[in-house]
Amino acid sequence: MCEYCWEKIAKADDTEFLDSLALNYAERAVLEELYKQGENRIIEILELQGKALHDAIQELSEELLIDIGELGKVLVSVQNGDLFTVEFEQAVYDAFTPLYHLAGESELSALSNDKTWSTKNKAASRFAKNLQKLVPDMNGTSKDTMTRAFQKAIKEGKTPSERALLVRGISAAAAKGDAGPFNMERSITISRTMSTAAANGGKVEGWKQSEVVTGKKWRSSKGDRTRKSHKKANGQVRALDEPFEVGKSKLMFPGDPSGRAEEIIRCRCTMQSVLK
Numbered sequence: 001m002c003e004y005c006w007e008k009i010a011k012a013d014d015t016e017f018l019d020s021l022a023l024n025y026a027e028r029a030v031l032e033e034l035y036k037q038g039e040n041r042i043i044e045i046l047e048l049q050g051k052a053l054h055d056a057i058q059e060l061s062e063e064l065l066i067d068i069g070e071l072g073k074v075l076v077s078v079q080n081g082d083l084f085t086v087e088f089e090q091a092v093y094d095a096f097t098p099l100y101h102l103a104g105e106s107e108l109s110a111l112s113n114d115k116t117w118s119t120k121n122k123a124a125s126r127f128a129k130n131l132q133k134l135v136p137d138m139n140g141t142s143k144d145t146m147t148r149a150f151q152k153a154i155k156e157g158k159t160p161s162e163r164a165l166l167v168r169g170i171s172a173a174a175a176k177g178d179a180g181p182f183n184m185e186r187s188i189t190i191s192r193t194m195s196t197a198a199a200n201g202g203k204v205e206g207w208k209q210s211e212v213v214t215g216k217k218w219r220s221s222k223g224d225r226t227r228k229s230h231k232k233a234n235g236q237v238r239a240l241d242e243p244f245e246v247g248k249s250k251l252m253f254p255g256d257p258s259g260r261a262e263e264i265i266r267c268r269c270t271m272q273s274v275l276k
């Protein structure tokens with residue numbers, strides 16, 4: 001799909017999701033700005049990662065280029081290298097921790113006049129750590145995608161140099177973001193997943209601090225793309241410190257980064273508070 005189309009889809013989904021957070025105008029403007037910054041930073045990092053991979057592939061001899069084991073080593077060294085791990089963790093922290101605080105603070109101030117949100121709460125640092133744990137998972141996904149593409153190219157080539165040429169072609173396309181894991185679609189996926197986690201995680205913490213809210217109710221997002229397991233979870237009520245049961249995962253909130261990837265990637269579900 002074209003970049004413009006992805007942008008349009010992302011925008012439509014975000015509007016629906018942001019509406020459900022019931023923020024005031026100023027909060028919403030801040031949130032949209034943070035979201036955009038996070039997404040842009042992730043796009044930048046993915047581009048750099050794609051280019052670094054391509055550079056490393058370029059340096060391989062023809063013989064090594066058609067050896068999937070060698071290609072795997074290059075992938076691991078680029079993706080798990082300190083540079084990108086640190087960059088990713090920092091980007092995730094900078095972009096999505098403020099969303100968490102914003103969501104928590106806005107819920108708390110709506111529920112209680114005498115309580116003030118503290119940005120130094122333990123739940124927030126636990127949340128940031130959990131979110132950063134998604135980084136190796138994300139890198140694992142892109143390694144798998146590239147490995148499959150390389151394997152296919154090696155199979156398709158008739159002679160060794162033809163195979164090497166095909167492998168180079170795949171790496172060049174990935175570096176440009178035309179195909180593979182370093183494109184715009186992927187950065188939207190990552191930033192959406194993280195923004196859902198941050199907004200819902202902050203909400204639950206704000207409710208806890210209010211001491212008025214006792215429970216939470218899962219609200220699945222509307223639309224055809226909502227997972228069956230999430231539609232099934234719609235209306236599920238739990239105490240604030242009890243997890244929802246969604247598919248095979250136990251999630252404290254939609255997008256909970258400690259849950260399985262299959263239940264949190266691109267989730268747009270939200271929650272409603274249950275009062276005493």
Ligand SMILES: [Zn+2]
Nearest residue numbers: 230267268269
């Ligand atoms: Zn969902």
